[in-house]
Amino acid sequence: MxxxxxxxxxxxxxRKILYCIGEEEKCVNEISECLxxxxxxxxxxxxxxxxxxxxxxxxxxxxxxYKVSEPEIIEILEKGKELGDRLEKRC
Amino acid sequence: MxxxxxxxxxxxxxRKILYCIGEEEKCVNEISECLxxxxxxxxxxxxxxxxxxxxxxxxxxxxxxYKVSEPEIIEILEKGKELGDRLEKRC
DNA sequence: AATTCATATGAACGATCATTTATATGAGTG
DNA sequence: CACTCATATAAATGATCGTTCATATGAATT
Structure with a gap:
């Protein structure tokens, strides 16, 4: 892994977990319920x-x-998501 | 997938294939040999x-x-690589 | 049209992954 | 100290993935 x-x-x-705790730190139960x-x-x-x-x-x-250790990861996820959406629409 | x-x-x-054809388009044999x-x-x-x-x-x-259709993917790969390296060194 | 070169595809298999279930750990509370 | 709340872990299982091998396709060449 x-x-x-x-x-x-x-x-x-x-990825969802990262988004979920990206805004503010959360405990395991909160994350479980959230997702x-x-x-x-x-x-x-x-x-x-x-x-x-x-x-x-x-x-x-x-x-x-738990919280995200490098907030940059959220930006990378966002960029990936944007690109992914753009690629899908192309077809 | x-x-x-x-x-x-x-x-x-x-990922290697993307890097490989990111610079210039290549045919399958070239990619195979390259990697x-x-x-x-x-x-x-x-x-x-x-x-x-x-x-x-x-x-x-x-x-x-074959060639990369969205050059931005290379940037995203680079950002991910940088972040990955940074995270590893932390430990 | 038969052959060759370049690439794609399908089947098979082991390896890895995601998930569930059951249980363990470990901190707080009565 | 027994209990419970919160989280972690281990085992088991089905699903998916990566790779290999064998074969198919399809374009060029003779």
Whole structure:
């Protein structure tokens, strides 16, 4: 998984998580609810994102809060999304 | 495969192909040799890239030349690479 | 039209991935 | 200390992906 950024970004749920915590940090439950994903699945994806260095975590009491470590990733995602949309419309 | 750009970019050989034909258009054999990939594997990846809209093809005699359709993709790849490197060094 | 060169395609297979289920860890609370 | 809340992890499974091998297509050449 940790080979390259783009492998980590290839999964739509991981991209959604990045968008979701891009605005403000959130705990695992919030992310799960926000994206309607099972808690354990969210945890798995958070692990991948964390090992890739894309997100940071911080414990506050029982909860663990995650946030994007490099805000630039959101810009890259946006650029990719724009390009993707443009390519689709072409066909 | 055609769901989203990032799924197409997740494979390292496809990314290499994009870099390879980013500078100037090349035929399949040239791409194969350039990246040391089997011809059929190259063709498979070219098909994926083509269906994603990332590349264009043009026949000249026996050969088929491929080029990047949206040069912006190279910039996005570069940005991703820079970010990926930065994230790795952090650890 | 048969042959050759360039590329594409299809089937097969192992490898990796995404998801679910069940369970473990670990911090706070009564 | 027992309990519960929040999160993590491990095992299992089906799905998808990357690659290889064999073969097909299609254009040029003889």
């Amino acid at each position: 940790n080979d390259h950024l783009y492998e980590c970004l290839s999964n739509v749920n991981r 309607d994903l099972e808690q354990s699945l969210t945890s798995h994806h958070l692990k991948d994102l964390y090992e890739c260095g894309l997100i940071e975590k911080k414990r506050k009491g029982k909860r663990i809060y | 055609n769901d989203h750009l990032y799924e197409c970019l997740s494979n390292v050989n496809r 040391d990939l089997e011809q059929s594997l190259t063709s498979h990846h070219l098909k994926d890239l083509y269906e994603c809209g990332l590349i264009e093809k043009k026949r000249k005699g026996k050969r088929i030349y």
